[in-house]
Amino acid sequence: MSTNNALLEAKDVNVAFGGLRALSGVNLTVNNHEVVGLIGPNGAGKTTMFNTICGIVTPDSGTLAFEGRDAGWPATDQLAKLGIARTLQGVGLFPELSVIENVMLGAQKFARTGLLSASFGLNTRDEKDLRDRAHYALERVYSASISANRAGSLSYPDSKRVAIARALVSHPKLLLLDEPAGGLGAQDIEWLNRLISDLSGEMSILIVEHHMDVVMSVCDRIYVLNFGEVISSGTPDFVRNDPAVITAYLGADA
Amino acid sequence: MFQLLNTLLIGITSGAIYALMALSIVLVWRSTRVINFAQAGQALTSTFIGFQTLKYVDSFWVALAVAMIAGAAISALIEITLMRVLLKHSSSGAIAGVAPIIATLGLLEVIQATITLIWGGADSLITPPLSNTGFTIGTNTLVFSPMKLAIIAIVGILLVLLSLIVQKTSIGLSLRAAAFSPELARLAGVRVDAVRTAGWALSGATGAVAGLLLVANGNGAFSTASMEFSLLLISGFIAAVIGGLESLLGAVIGGLALGIITSFVLMYISDSLFFIAPFVILLLVLFIRPQGILGKKGGRRA
Amino acid sequence: MHKLSNKVRILIFIVLGFLIYLLSNNVDELRVYQGAQVAVFVVGIASIILLTGYSGQVSLGQGALLGVGGYAAALSHLHWHLPIPATFAIAILAAAGAGALLGIAAARLSGPYLAGATLALAVGLPSIANQFTVLGGEQGLFFDVGFPPASFGEDFTQYKWFFWIASLATLIAIFWLQNVMRSRYGRTWKAIRGSEVAAELAGVNIARAKILAFTLSAGVAGLAGALLAMTIGTVSPSAFPLALSFSLLTGAVLSGVTTLGGVMIGAVTLVAIPEIVGTIVNRIGATEAVASNLPHIVVGTLLILTVVFVPNGPVEQMRSRRLKKGSSL
């Protein structure tokens, strides 16, 4: 899968926690404007893979290239600058902040003024710019009417929308979605499907998801992890009929 | 040479007392994951209760026992009335992480004012049960006295006793299980709330011994405004941190190390470093080995 | 949260200043002096709100940072004969420097470790004064801001002068703090307090943000220290005891540590409770021991109750109740 078209290319990633091998020799590529799924049974290493890409877990070995350049293993706070944004499992919003403030945080890299101008209240244009960007991102996932609400008071589906807006506001080239459909009802899942196909024109997307309907319908390609290894990869149709996948999910006698 | 021996013995004695306070702090930390800054006040209260007992009974050892029981009762009461409510109410929210710390500071203020109200004013005196005049070797007199020897012995006995309780008895097993994994302990049928109360009670009794021995180690005089008790708390905390906050043995090693180092600094560098030396030691430990001497990696950001 | 425009805020602060001015002309000496105390506490508490309420780090040693500010102001006044505003600036810078150092240590620590380290600092730092003769030992140093200008007239008292200086400094400090807290820096701190991982993913450098919070908070504390030194006329180790750190923390919790909105509540409570309790005790004729200890019991109990039942403070409590009722703004 390694082509010039690759946006993110992780090679031979190995991670061990103590004696436990969480990832062994994982290769994963996400091409430009591609929607890629990462699935597997509980404890297969999906979240570890996400955390490794995001610099939260440091791998024992392996390389990561982004846009064709060796990116090392980036520090977590540098991801946004690099052009990678991620939503967290569950919600991951800051409950004490308002919705708009939550989204503005994701746009921080566009801020131009520093502490001094903030001290004298001379940052109003900057703030307005961030606010506008946040507003626009919120409109993409929802009407911006909830922007003044406290994030902690939102319903679960609304929180998930805001979390996606916070990722989108940084104009990522690669969007990592960690279980975006978890806890959502049928209507919201439909909305999510539509949003992902909309976004796929603008950016690449890597999804960890248990909700198979979502994965199978939105993904161009799927990687299946089990015991920290990629046991299968390919189109949704190929993967769902791969005996190795069926065994991994349903058990030995399937 | 003689001075060296003296300095070492002084360090071991005060280190033994710090170790007791550290044990007391570790017991609370392990049972509820809270640093109880009110422990200085509790130890002082227990000491006053011992002092009060001495007015009726003419035995330091009886007073010590009464103080231990009182210390245990006070500590258990605090756990039941304050900590349970606190941990239930403020487990989330903006200041969830610091709420217990602030609450124990408030408690310290209340305790300190209350004992000042009861025993304030004049200095109080507890005559040490044993002589504080040093042993003599040939023509030299050591600072090391029968009382200091007794202090070290008591701390040694208490450490062995506490270790036996924690390592060998079923209450100790419950304590450890509840500390490491409250959820699994519950699933195994351990009444975690009661176990926590027991941990606090043990801590209160240990703190009471620390308080009385601190007074007996000096000239016996103390007051409600004793700076020594604030220092005892901080030394105990630092000793506990040096030991890694989790381990009883670590607390004792931390206490002794702190006592000996401080003693040498005061003797050979400057005695005006009394307040600042422990602080410097704490910072050094936190920078060089953030998990403490016996601590495990990763526990520091708890 | 309602966001007022800067112009409106400046206007409000000017009006506040005018009200304070009117007030100072219409109350007696004691009240004026207490007013200056309130101003000192407001600044000190605000420094804790920035640190604990915003960035989520706890400092039990804020009193020591006030001490750094107080000594810096006194030294620069005694040795360099700087004008008063400049001594305040030195106080802010010196304390901020100390805060930055502390912040570097603090960025590695959290929870009980940070609390213990700052507590040890609060006990240890004041005793440094005894180490250096230049700091004046137990007696400390004088810090005399001088008499009020003669043009204010004969009636203008020294206390009133303190009150004016303290109030003006406080208004400026709070205005500045509000600016910073409303900016992306305030947002960043609140985000860290919520979740470090999520903040990092949003591009926040956690260590840098924490050190910045410690530095700015210490600078504000330094100003409070200089003001405190002004009101008592000297700086000495006993002026910055452990109890001062605890008082400020208490004031911050009573104010509601997550917002500047209630900062007056804590400051006034700290100044008023001893007096109110004292009056009551005298009325019912209790002993002096009761009179001097009851205030501590009341304050301590209040602190515990606040932490347990209104951990975010009275102002936030009211605001969230209003929000729950449905109005979204």
Next chain:
Amino acid sequence: MTLHVENLTVHHGAIQALTNVSFDVKEGELTAVIGSNGAGKSTLLRTLSGLKSASNGTASWKGHNLLHGKAESHVRHGVAHVSEGKSVIPELTVEENLDLGALWRRNKNESASTKREVFDLFPRLEERRKQNTETLSGGERQMLAIGRALMSKPELLLLDEPSLGLAPLLVKQIFEAIVNVTKQYGLSVVLVEQNAMGALAIANSGIVLNLGTIATTGSAQELISNPAVRAAYLGY
């Protein structure tokens, strides 16, 4: 009916993790609860063992209300829960982990004989009784977790993904051990599993959970050939 669950609804904050779940488990039967991640399987067990509180519904074991009181009291009524991820305490030794399960039992002689039985069942544990649990392999830890549960002389065993993270051969061994234990003590078992076929192979009946609701129930045989099982995992 010995385990009786009716209209059980549980929330995780704002998310409804379980919605109107009803089922029964007869004495001596093994019921497998299967479904993909996030279906609410673990939540179900955590609610039954008292770790999590329910928003609505009823659940009882032989008349003892499982939705009232703390987890530690349910143990005394014969309910043992082996939670997800090898539920052992790594800081304790193997034997201490076992002893912990029987601390609340008054009769120490009976506890000792139970321990004997557990050691007979899992000889590996006896070999390592003095060792720190950290040194055990994944499979041994799972045996220890089940052993700890048995120490409380349970009648109802709640097992949460015992096969998680184990190599296929070990999975087989663990499942065999579960069958043995169930028969030997006449236990009722609720077995939550991702390994659907493995679990159904040893179960009497099964429940398929999907997004917090029961998608299908039936005998184990019926479910093995039911397309709903596939759908729950593979999306078709």
